[in-house]
Amino acid sequence: MDVSPLIWGLTIVVIAGLLAFDFFFHVRKAHIPTLKEAAIWSAIxxxxxxxxGFFVLWEWGGRYGGEYYAGYITEKALSVDNLFVFLIIMASFKVPREDQQKVLLFGIVFALFARSAFIFVGAAAINNFSWVFYLFGAILIYTALSLLKEEDEEEGEIDNFVIRLAKKWFHTSDEYDGDKMFTVVNGKRMLTPMLLVMIAIGGTDLLFALDSIPAIFGLTQESYIVFTATAFSLMGLRQLFFLIDGLLDRLVFLSYGLAVILGFIGVKLFIHALHKNEIPFINGGEHVTVIPEVSIAVSLSVIVGVLAITVIASLLSPKGKAESTIKAAKANAEHYLDGSYTHDPAEHDRLYAVVAAKEQQIADLPEKFQPDAKERAELDALFARVHEAHGDVSPGGKTL
Structure with missing residues (x-):
């Protein structure tokens, strides 16, 4: 695939322009995107x-077009999974709803820089050492197995090493000062939680790159396709977050689908590594071509098929729907009671409406999907606090 320096330059300029446009026209002024705004820009x-992708098809042919689309879909799916972690980080730092856009855009920009570095390092390694395919394959299979394990969903403080160092060596304020990263308290210049959450997001992005870059190199070894598929998968992630915020908890089987996809790509990388084998203790350093390589058409079909099944199964699962309803009810109730979460009256009213709707949905759940007695008591107490704060009447008709 021959990509001229001019095309590389124009591509980077266009991507940088889109990021700049996003910042100056959407993020610079703190606000909560409406559902319509998020939907329109996500679609764009x-x-x-x-x-x-059509440009790649027209300029370089069907093979590379297929590789681009397979890479884009895989990276987009991984990006959606990353949103779960971003959501937990922002919840743990209690980032005000109006300022979450800025945090997300920072995460996107940092991810793009971090992954670009990984891309060019990975491409250089692949061109010089064929055994790297074995390494990438092992990383993906390990990640796939990790996704199948039960994860601790405790949304405690993200207290990683970098954050602890920042708090130890620098003055940090307990309160946000709008979307500022530095503030002055009692005459002292301090870091705000906004800067700390960005450090946490940036550190998380580095870990994500360790999974996403081997995944796309398993579909194509063309640096230009790897870079553009990764960049376009990150574009619009901010808008997508606000568009599917309420839907994220419904994708209860997404981790399993991603585990299948990453495992599949990991095996594909091992097969490719065997075809390129130069390791002395494997077949005497000779290529192993007994197993045919997986075509890009098969790869694309598997990726799209697994994601479709995963999403449909998540949305149709009664148990998944019940679990996501309970989880969303708790999260929205806690956000409503947290006075620092938003200063927008409309968003505050929206949160209350969501809580009231979720409370009714939980009451309507079949008996086998109802929360146990302890969780039920905790939910009732939480709902009572919300209704008391709102000065309203609960769906059961009890004035609080």
């Missing part, structure tokens, strides 16, 4: 990614 960014 997906449209741009699809249109770029």
């Amino acid at each position: 960014y997906v449209g741009l990614a699809v249109a770029f």
Whole structure:
């Protein structure tokens, strides 16, 4: 695949321009995006990614077009999974709803820089050492197995090493000062929690890159396709967060679907590594071509098929729906009671409406999906506090 320096330059300029546009026209002034705004811009960014795929098809042919689309879909799915972690980080730092856009955009920009570095290092390693395919394959299979394990969903403080150092060596304030990263308290210049949450997001992005870059190198070894598929998968992630915020908890089987996809790509990398084998203790350093390589058409079919099944199963699962309803009820109730979560009256009213709706949905759940007695008591107490704060009447008709 021959990509001229001009095309590389124009591509980087366009991506940088889109990020700058996003900041100056959407993020610079703190606000909560409406559902309509999030939907329109999500569609625009997906449209741009699809249109770029047609450009790849027209300029370099079907093989590379297929590799681009397979890479884009895989990276987009991984990005959606990353949103769960971003949500937990922002909840643990209690980032005000109005300022979450800025945190997300920072995460996207940092991820793009971090993954670009990994891409070019990975490409250089692949070009010089064929055994790297074995390493990438092992990383993906390990990640796939990790996704199948039960994860601790405790949304405690993200207290990683970098954050502890920041708090130890620098003055940090307990309160946010809008979306500022530095503030002055009692005449002292301090870091705000906004800077700390960005450090946490940045550190998390580095870990995500260790999974996503081997995954896309398992689909294509063309640096240009790896870079553009990764970049376009990150574009619009901010808008997508606000669009599917309420839907994220419904994707209860997403981790299993991603585990299948990453495992599949990991095996594909091992097969490719065997075809390129130069390791002396494997077949005497000779290539192993007994097993045919997986075509890009098969890869694309598996990726799309697994994601479709995963999403449909998540949305149709009664147990998954019940669990996500309970989880969403707790999260929205806690956000409503947290006075620092938002200063927008409309968002405050929306949160209350969501809590009231979720409370009724939980009451309507079949008996076998109802929370146990302890969790039920905790939910009732939480709902009572929400209704008391709102000065309203609960769905059961009891004035609080």
